[in-house]
Amino acid sequence: MKRLSIPAGLAVLVAALVMVFFLNSYYVYVLATVALVATVGVGLNVLLGLTGQISFGHVGFYAIGAYTVAILTSQAGWSFWPAWLAGALVATAAGLVLALPALRVKGPYLAMITIAFSFIVQHAIIEMDGLTGGQNGIMGIAAPVLGADWSIEQTVAVLALLTLAVSLLAYALLSRGTWGAAMRAVKDSETAAESVGLGPLVIKTVAFMVSAGLAGLAGGLFAPLAGFVTPDTFSFMQSILFVLVVIVGGAGSVIGPVIGAVILGVLPELLATLEAYRLLFFGGLLLVVLLVAPNGLIGLAKDLLAMVRRGDRPVRGAAPATAGAPSFSNRPRRGLSLSGLSMTFGGVRAVSDLSMTVPPAAVTSLIGPNGAGKTTVLNMVSGFYPPTGGHFSLGDRRLSAGRAFRIARHGVARTYQTSQLFDTLSVADNVALAGCRGRLGNLLGARRFLSTAVRQRAEALLAFCGYQGDLDVPASQLPHVDRRLVEIARALATDPDALLLDEPAAGLSREDTDRLAGLLRAIADAGVAVMVVEHDMELVMKVSDQVVVLDTGRLLAAGKPEQVRADPAVRRAYLGEDLDQARPVAERPPRTGPEWLGVNNLVAGYGAEPVLHGISLKVRQGEMVALLGANGAGKSTLMRTLAGLHPAQAGGVHLDGQALDKMPAEAIVRQGLVLVPEGRQVFPELSVQDNIRLGAFLCPGDREARLEEMFERFPRLRERRHQRAGLLSGGEQQMLAVARGLMSKPRVLLLDEPSLGLAPKIIDELFAALDQLRRENMTIVLVDQMAALALSLADRAYVIEGGRVMAEGSARDIAASPELADAYLGAG
Amino acid sequence: MLRISRVLVAAAFTALLAMLPWRAAVAAEPVKIGLITALSGQSALAGQAISRGVQLAIDEINANGGVLGGRELVLVRRDDESNPAKGVVAARELIHKEKVAVLFGGLDTPVALAIVPLANQAKMPFMDPWAAGTPITKNGADPNFVFRVSAMDELVDVAMVEYAQKNFGSEKFGLLMINNPWGESNHKGLVAALDAKGMKPAGSEKFDGDAIDVVPQLTRLRDAGADTIALVGNVGPSAQVVKSLRRMGWDVPIVSHWGPAGGRFTELAGPGAEKVHFVQTYSFFGDQSPVGKKVIAALTDKYDDINGPADITPAVGVANAYDAMHLTALAIDNAGSTDGEAIREGYFEIDTYPGLIKTYKDPFSKEQHDALGPQDYVWAQFIDNRIVPVGLQD
Amino acid sequence: MDTQLVSALISGLGMGSMYGLMALGFYITFAVSGTVNFAQGSSMMLGAVLCYTFAQTLGWPIWLAVPVALALCALYGVLVERLAVRPFVRRGSDAWLMSTVALGIVLDNVVMHTFGKEPRSLPSSLAVSPVEVGGLGLGVYPLQLIIPLVGLALAAALHLVARRTRWGSALLATSQNRDAARLMGIPISRAVAGAFALSTVLAGVAGMLIAPLANVNSDMGTLFGLKAFSVAILGGITSAWGVMIAGLLFGLAESLIIMSLGSGYTHIITFGLVIVALALRPNGLFGRAEVKKV
Incomplete structure (x- = not known):
């Protein structure tokens, strides 16, 4: 499939380029428009498909690109080419500016901010009439010249098709490379992304800028194609059309936006003869298309293919079951020390004045009844909650609380009570991405993510953690036990000094818990400072070098397992007196009801x-x-x-x-x-x-x-x-x-x-x-x-x-x- | 289950596609007239009026044996959704794919302006029966293929100022413009018209098409000492101005562009609607010429929703388009072919045509692409639900 | 200045309470099902158009026209849910955002072709003769004073219905915990359909109330619906009262901006304020910050 798609794409491109010179100008114009809309769609796909963000504001970026070209060529006397570049850059910058407020919010809130942006752009254009010509817009836009006897439509169509081809290629590279994986990771779980050192804000901002830049690039070509720009051309409805292009085609697939653009570009033309009824039928057909393919036509095609191919999927790439040496360096590692750490939620002290150490090459268990504040401690040390008092350090280095991904990059890795994997990434991708520790390299690169060395290391880590399943299966399909193991492997891939585990044994069978105990021991033996929050006392007693007991946020006791077990205060507070003595089971006459x-x-x-x-x-x-x-x-x-x-x-x-x-x-x-x-x-x-x-x-x-x-x-x-x-x-x-x-x-x-x-x-x-x-x-x-x-x-x-x-x-x-x-x- | 429902939906989709009225290839060789106008959205009513005017004329022409010695005229319409980009695509389709002989279009000035360069470049006669933007016909192209049978903003604005001075003794004009391209264009025109008389507007305000309360803008105009309001807005928003004036208790003369004629102004504005005096190119009320009577009869006959002059809204759309189509047919006959350049020359060769709005004498020349001028403007007001030339009700 | 201010406040409150009513519609469906009818403006238009058709064209008495129109609005709400929301939610697709827009386009155009392209005005004795307020030399249509009262009364009634009635609390329960609501025997799919019906009715009420002041035509709701959506978001779409208050604030801001700066900058400033407000309070002005669960 993949190998076929590049020659096939080239063939389509060449065919389209040839068509430019043989069709009449109307079809050429429609072709160019479709290519431009598809380019915006590809950009939007970076947002929708990779990072899972929505934007109803892309018409704003499109307008910015178009108006930049129009203003610079008609008023400043620039030629087309530098003006085009400037348009794309201005749109990219606008993307950055919009990303600042937009990425603080999610879901419908984000949709609203982008809608507001598109309205502001449109009305700003109207009000700045000295520059933009106000309601009546700008005409007399300089057009690019490629061939002496090419018409404007032909020139722009060729440029639009080439731009589309380049953006598709860039999207494909981005999508398979390190950044693409990071974007998907952020989409799947921002929390987990942070804990492997990925900064979600930076990643989403980059996605926003790339997306805005492509819209600007397309807009810059639209201006000479249309020959004019007016505010009405860039209405909110156009933004909806852009989103539709991605959704109808299929978000997240390379070719989806192109298919969407072809359908949404050609359908209205086919319906043109309906005159006044065109919009009515357009709305109706749109509804039908969406109902037939709710996840896009590409999604529909995949479903149909899967239906045909069901059953003969080859099983491949199982991790070798060798529990070899840990594939992270045996360097000396630093331990964690917490000093006077406190956390208050709305007046309630969840953790007060906690001081403790988590030494390297040892397992430290943090135990205590429910509500004792154990997970809060983990969340502070991994940077998710800023403590209201005290501080903590890794070795000699004081870690500033706040951004979790920074702390992860310093060498504190963690797992979660309910495993947080990147569900749309494969098992191997989960681990390989974490190996980057937040350093992603260039935007379209893949070396840090796909190279053989990286893959071998990921495989070795998975094997070390005892994962024996398929490496290429999406994480969402893993059974519970495997999710735990992959999550631990992913945490280890960041080569951490300290590893924090939140209830790793929850939901595991006795047998699996025993294996987990072995794994924890092995990780500690490799020099890592392991800190476990756990309810399973058997596991705690078996695996710990040190046990720290919390009760209502305070340190109750700390020491070797046997010391803690013998501590009367601990027994009273945590284990409860009467849990040791079994309750009597009364003999009852059997019930004889129906x-x-x-x-x-x-x-x-x-x-x-x-x-x-x-x-x-x-x-x-x-x-x-x-x-x-x-x-x-x-x-x-x-x-x-x-x-x-x-x-x-x-x-x-x-x-x-x-x-x-x-x-x-x-x-x-x-x-x-x-x-x-x-x-x-x-x-x-x-x-x-x-x-x-x-x-x-x-x-x-x-x-x-x-x-x-x-x-x-x-x-x-x-x-x-x-x-x-x-x-x-x-x-x-x-x-x-x-x-x-x-x-x-x-x-x-x-x-x-x-x-x-x-x-x-x-x-x-x-x-x-x-x-x-x-x-x-x-x-x-x-x-x-x-x-x-x-x-x-x-x-x-x-x-x-x-x-x-x-x-x-x-x-x-x-x-x-x-x-x-x-x-x-x-x-x- | 899922599979079945998808198949069903797919089948419905195919059925829908099959139901589309795919235009069958035409056997005879009719002459195609293209029309690009808003057929949906806010301006749809005006688009319908233009369509009816053109269609009525075409029906008459075809009944009399068509053009070029027996070829029928056929109207091909496209919806521009008031969006210049859509208008341009439609224009390309009609020119290059449908190969129309003459292109009618341009309800909204920006749409018309966007089509103008295309028409001139493709040597396609472009007839504008509505959009009043000055640069549409004065576009600087040579040869210029754009013609108009409608008012021109620049001239309307001068007429508005003169009418107010003459009838209300106005000295301080408060400009109240709808916030759209039409309003913006007239704002420029009015400022220029006042400037020519050595005057400045007392105040200048914009208001939105969906505004329900125009009191703030009107209050500022009143505070600025305006003694007359020059209004440019579509029928709905213009009605809101009357309603707000009523709330303020401000009895001020209003001269207006033709917006109020676009609907049932009295119903929308309530008491006080008659105070708005607006420009028209034609009124179906009052004494009608034989052509006027014929047109009203034909419209009443052809369209179920027309029972009398009150239902012919906006009247200017019907009247302009009707005359424009007849003039175009004459031009085609003069040209003797459907060649664009020949038809352009054909327009210049028209000498006399007794039309609906007036009897045209040499309506077009190389220098004059507008068939109507200020002398053709009629001032009207709403009395109940009828548009009546001012002074006629007395 | 005082006159202007009073006038701006009155019309701001009126518009604001209409935004609020429509935004409450967004809130209700979002709370119960996590989805909204993105083309809610069309629902508003439907209410106004139906009311006009029954009361004016067919000459029904208003006490008959209004309930029948609202019943049809409710039916349309159920249709939206069945046709444009449920099929997508069931398959885990977000395309309902788009399909509701598509359905809105269909409705707008069907109305345009049946109701007519001409804007009409729903006559009401409450919107013909202005009454003087406070000797400021400014008249106000009685309807303008009634609209905010009706808006707030409806919001309060809604609150009571939600708290006091069996189906009301069933909707609340569904919005708070779907699974637990099912365990109470609450039929979720009916609750969601009910939420959409209710939300469309609220939009329809807004349309009817505003019809005598504004003009009735097929695209009267488009921009209004978008503004109402921004109000819903601004209020924090999870808080009913927040949504209503945000509606009033939005309406007031809009009319105060028109009063002081003219209408050209209204959209720039109001939508700019929306962005700033959301940047400062990412869950809306009154939405509860969701605790970051790790």
């Missing part, structure tokens, strides 16, 4: 890889069933699938004999299967009582009476009934979520991780309320991390691992079974 909820061979997943491989469950009426398993076992996916938030690929769900599968979520709620989702998900801006009332959306009958009932059940909520739910504590939010769920008159209540992130005392209170529900014969399916706690309430339990049911039985039997220990608690 079978109520049945799940049969349920398969579901994200993308190609299923997460659930045929899960079957049976729940009797009035029964409380616990679903147990490690993070990532598929429990939450199961809950979401049951509730209809996630589509099932196969299998069935029945409630009291009624099939629920394929129903949308709102219909499932109506049937009485109600999910209290993970993470509470209250409506933060609504009051507590309005939240509860919403639970009665489908059955508003005796709503107020039931609201009172909920306040009886959860007295804490009554005190807060008028408060905004977003201001409640985690425990209160959880109670609110349960109350809201109960308002839907559930026949089966699904509870997903109700205890997550709650203090032990609150957990007790919550579980007392659940126990009460159980005694009232509510049918409940409970997913909870705290296996012992869940088992103490449940009648029966299922153990799930890797999307399959590994064991089932009475709560007592399961509590004693080895499968539970293996799947859930790990080997320890």
